[in-house]
Amino acid sequence: MLTKIAGGEIIDPVNGRLxxxxxxxxxxxxxxxxxxxxxxxxxxxxxxxxxxxxxxIHSHIGGGNVNTARLLLPEQHAAHMARPAATPLSNAGWSxxxxxxxxxxxxxxxxxxxxxxxxxxxHTHLELADxxxxxxxxxxxxxxxxxxxSMIRDDSSQQTIEDYVAWTVGSTRALGVKVINAGxxxxxxxxxxxxxxxxxxxxxxxxxxxxxxxxxxxxxxxxIPHPLHVHCNNLGAPGAADTAAATIAASEGVPLHLxxxxxxxxxxxGKRKFSSAAARLAELVxxxxxxxxxxxxxxxxxxxxxxxxVMRQFSARGSASPKKTVIHDGDGNGGGIVPYRYRQDxxxxxxWAIGLELFLLIDDPWRVFFTTxxxxxxxxxxxxxxxxxxxxxxxxxxxxxxxxxxxxxxSTLSSIAREYTLEEIAxxxxxxxxxxxxxxxxxxxxxxALADIAIYRKSKDIAKMFGAAAFVFKNGDLVVKDGExxxxxxxxxxxxxxxxDKAMVRRLREYHERRYGLSxxxxxxxxxxxxxxxxxxxxxxxx
Amino acid sequence: xxAMTFTLVANPPERLDLSLLTPEKLAGMSRRDIEKIQLGxxxxxxxxxxxxxxxxxxxQNIVFDGGSDRFDRVAAQLTGGSVRVAGDVGAQAGRxxxxxxxxxxxxxxxHAGSGMRGGRLxxxxxxxxxxxxxxxxxxxxxxxxxxxxxGRAGAFAGDRMRRGLIAVLGxxxxxxxxxxxxxxxxxxxxxxxxxxxxxxxxxxxxxxxPENLSPSFVECGAPESAFAALFDRYLxxxxxxxxxxxxxxxxxxxxxxxxxxxxxxxFPRSRGS
Numbered sequence: 001m002l003t004k005i006a007g008g009e010i011i012d013p014v015n016g017r018l019x020x021x022x023x024x025x026x027x028x029x030x031x032x033x034x035x036x037x038x039x040x041x042x043x044x045x046x047x048x049x050x051x052x053x054x055x056x057i058h059s060h061i062g063g064g065n066v067n068t069a070r071l072l073l074p075e076q077h078a079a080h081m082a083r084p085a086a087t088p089l090s091n092a093g094w095s096x097x098x099x100x101x102x103x104x105x106x107x108x109x110x111x112x113x114x115x116x117x118x119x120x121x122x123h124t125h126l127e128l129a130d131x132x133x134x135x136x137x138x139x140x141x142x143x144x145x146x147x148x149x150s151m152i153r154d155d156s157s158q159q160t161i162e163d164y165v166a167w168t169v170g171s172t173r174a175l176g177v178k179v180i181n182a183g184x185x186x187x188x189x190x191x192x193x194x195x196x197x198x199x200x201x202x203x204x205x206x207x208x209x210x211x212x213x214x215x216x217x218x219x220x221x222x223x224i225p226h227p228l229h230v231h232c233n234n235l236g237a238p239g240a241a242d243t244a245a246a247t248i249a250a251s252e253g254v255p256l257h258l259x260x261x262x263x264x265x266x267x268x269x270g271k272r273k274f275s276s277a278a279a280r281l282a283e284l285v286x287x288x289x290x291x292x293x294x295x296x297x298x299x300x301x302x303x304x305x306x307x308x309x310v311m312r313q314f315s316a317r318g319s320a321s322p323k324k325t326v327i328h329d330g331d332g333n334g335g336g337i338v339p340y341r342y343r344q345d346x347x348x349x350x351x352w353a354i355g356l357e358l359f360l361l362i363d364d365p366w367r368v369f370f371t372t373x374x375x376x377x378x379x380x381x382x383x384x385x386x387x388x389x390x391x392x393x394x395x396x397x398x399x400x401x402x403x404x405x406x407x408x409x410x411s412t413l414s415s416i417a418r419e420y421t422l423e424e425i426a427x428x429x430x431x432x433x434x435x436x437x438x439x440x441x442x443x444x445x446x447x448x449a450l451a452d453i454a455i456y457r458k459s460k461d462i463a464k465m466f467g468a469a470a471f472v473f474k475n476g477d478l479v480v481k482d483g484e485x486x487x488x489x490x491x492x493x494x495x496x497x498x499x500x501d502k503a504m505v506r507r508l509r510e511y512h513e514r515r516y517g518l519s520x521x522x523x524x525x526x527x528x529x530x531x532x533x534x535x536x537x538x539x540x541x542x543x
Numbered sequence: 544x545x546a547m548t549f550t551l552v553a554n555p556p557e558r559l560d561l562s563l564l565t566p567e568k569l570a571g572m573s574r575r576d577i578e579k580i581q582l583g584x585x586x587x588x589x590x591x592x593x594x595x596x597x598x599x600x601x602x603q604n605i606v607f608d609g610g611s612d613r614f615d616r617v618a619a620q621l622t623g624g625s626v627r628v629a630g631d632v633g634a635q636a637g638r639x640x641x642x643x644x645x646x647x648x649x650x651x652x653x654h655a656g657s658g659m660r661g662g663r664l665x666x667x668x669x670x671x672x673x674x675x676x677x678x679x680x681x682x683x684x685x686x687x688x689x690x691x692x693x694g695r696a697g698a699f700a701g702d703r704m705r706r707g708l709i710a711v712l713g714x715x716x717x718x719x720x721x722x723x724x725x726x727x728x729x730x731x732x733x734x735x736x737x738x739x740x741x742x743x744x745x746x747x748x749x750x751x752x753p754e755n756l757s758p759s760f761v762e763c764g765a766p767e768s769a770f771a772a773l774f775d776r777y778l779x780x781x782x783x784x785x786x787x788x789x790x791x792x793x794x795x796x797x798x799x800x801x802x803x804x805x806x807x808x809x810f811p812r813s814r815g816s
């Protein structure tokens with residue numbers, strides 16, 4: 001089928017297309033305007049902006065910890081929708097179904113779950129397969145697991161470690177590798193309660209820095225497109241900016257991605273010993289071209305923090321609101337669920353301002369990514385308002401006026417005049433994520449690209465514009481019209497497929513039999529376990 | 544003015560959500576508008592007019608003439624005025640009530656008075672499980688007000704109660720006052736297994752010695768208590784009981800020491816085993 005999107009304002013920075021024009025789709029792909037061809041369907045996009053479908057690189061949408069959070073907060077289901085209009089279960093709040101629909105309505109077509117424990121890969125993929133419409137991907141967590149730490153301790157060869165990383169990525173169907181507070185979860189099991197970059201994991205004699213560097217090198221040499229995704233030590237602690245700065249310095253010319261930098265943007269100045277270090281971190285990021293970051297913006301209101309940083313979550317138990325938590329000290333990373341309400345008090349306002357400062361002070365939209373670390377800083381449903389804050393200084397000032405004056409006085413936010421342009425938004429949420437993840441077929445609207453397209457009706461009310469897209473195409477299917485879902489379809493989970501090394505598989509087989517008394521088959525699964533026609537889409541490694 | 548009366552004309556074919564029929568939510572509505580309010584919980588979209596004949600005009604005084612165990616959330620979020628049901632009600636009657644009066648002349652289903660913070664809820668016959676208790680995930684159950692059951696209450700009466708008074712006069716099921724945080728729970732007519740199971744603080748008043756208290760309660764003798772006399776007088780004055788319950792020096796257990804252990808179970812010296 002040939003579709004013409006007529007008369008929209010096209011914003012495609014990758015191909016240098018900015019301004020009014022038509023866009024043609026044949027079946028699943030964007031194509032050059034056909035010579036004299038008539039469209040089977042014409043979409044009137046006059047008065048609209050046309051962008052590629054948005055990509056979220058860091059949003060906790062599936063897996064064991066997300067499910068535990070649902071179990072911990074059953075009252076949230078009732079709170080979402082007191083009297084379901086149709087059948088009760090299909091509309092339950094915070095379900096996989098709702099996740100896919102809400103993302104699609106905002107024009108997001110690909111979302112990455114950034115923290116899949118390798119042991120929970122099957123569960124995670126089953127849950128992701130139940131999220132309709134959008135494409136998904138996962139990052140596999142390494143860096144606190146006994147197998148890797150033992151290899152580093154025993155001075156295993158670089159090649160062996162790469163074989164292990166490649167096997168993990170391939171068998172868990174991941175698109176990349178994440179390390180969460182490297183070594184801290186292993187140290188936590190030995191009652192260590194604070195852990196920094198140069199601290200050493202007891203019993204292994206391996207420093208956090210060594211783990212990060214080992215994984216960073218393995219990811220780089222394997223040609224995994226997405227650089228190592230690092231959740232640094234000391235998340236949320238006053239003074240964490242020093243840790244983040246040390247980690248940025250440790251990148252040493254090799255690509256590295258720092259997740260949710262806002263949660264490290266904390267200095268120790270002022271009478272509360274809690275201040276903004278955003279300017280310092282932004283400057284470091286600006287001057288370190290191999291480093292990319294996402295923000296993890298905080299927005300005011302109720303949310304729940306979901307993290308595999310078990311040490312951090314354990315120490316945050318006291319601040320839980322409502323007062324209930326789950327801490328799970330499991331194999332590898334473990335994790336913790338701590339509900340939290342970001343208040344417009346000194347601390348909440350400070351966190352909110354630091355995230356925006358980072359957004360606005362980091363110059364290059366190709367290296368700063370739009371996230372709230374859903375749901376840790378705010379649920380992803382806050383995105384439309386966040387777009388407005390980035391694009392309008394007035395909107396920032398208005399929201400700041402409801403917060404703490406003391407916090408604003410210690411922040412540079414009110415003096416920053418920068419407002420994101422639509423082109424910068426298109427880079428930050430489309431082009432740059434596609435490049436960062438190695439997804440050549442999306443993030444732009446050149447000929448041959450996947451027809452993932454978001455069309456927004458232009459409006460002064462930016463939050464309204466981005467909250468309900470006028471039209472959304474996924475793989476050429478019209479899935480959203482006027483902010484409502486018009487068609488349900490199943491997306492795929494994007495994965496890398498490095499071939500496993502036979503000696504490594506043999507070694508893992510022996511390890512699992514010795515350590516767990518179970519065959520390695522218990523820890524892996526065939527594609528057919530995911531009951532979808534095409535559950536996975538394969539992405540190539542860099543050669 | 545006569546009471547706003549909803550006369551049941553047909554047995555409801557599905558569960559109904561009656562939380563919209565309270566004085567506050569009906570204020571300013573014409574009878575035509577009221578008849579159009581949706582009560583159904585399925586795609587049938589039942590309205591008031593499908594189920595009830597509506598008469599009367601005093602919106603501060605609402606009467607349901609006829610009841611059903613499918614009447615859910617009767618008088619939920621009530622803040623003032625009075626609601627009377629001449630019949631049974633379903634789940635969550637008086638849920639999150641903050642004031643006013645709810646009188647159920649028949650029986651109530653589970654979660655009656657769940658999370659109520661004020662007002663008075665009286666059930667003339669039996670109540671289901673989790674009287675005054677929280678819904679899944681909520682941290683506190685009843686948080687204030689007065690809840691009286693003239694018949695029997697099911698299991699977990701007063702679960703996670705935090706404030707207020709519950710009085711059950713026809714006996715209760717197992718685990719009455721489980722996980723109580725504070726507040727007062729009166730049960731006459733006997734309790735099931737382990738009253739006060741995992742209670743942190745709060746007081747449970749019985750008319751006889753409990754038969755199977757958890758072993759994590761400790762006997763504290765029978766000290767003379769000015770409070771017991773005061774509380775007895777209050778129950779009689781409020782019309783909850785006809786005769787004093789505890790007497791001058793009731794026996795006392797404290798617990799549940801499996802948790803905080805600052806709760807108490809009081810009962811009169813003379814009666815029971």
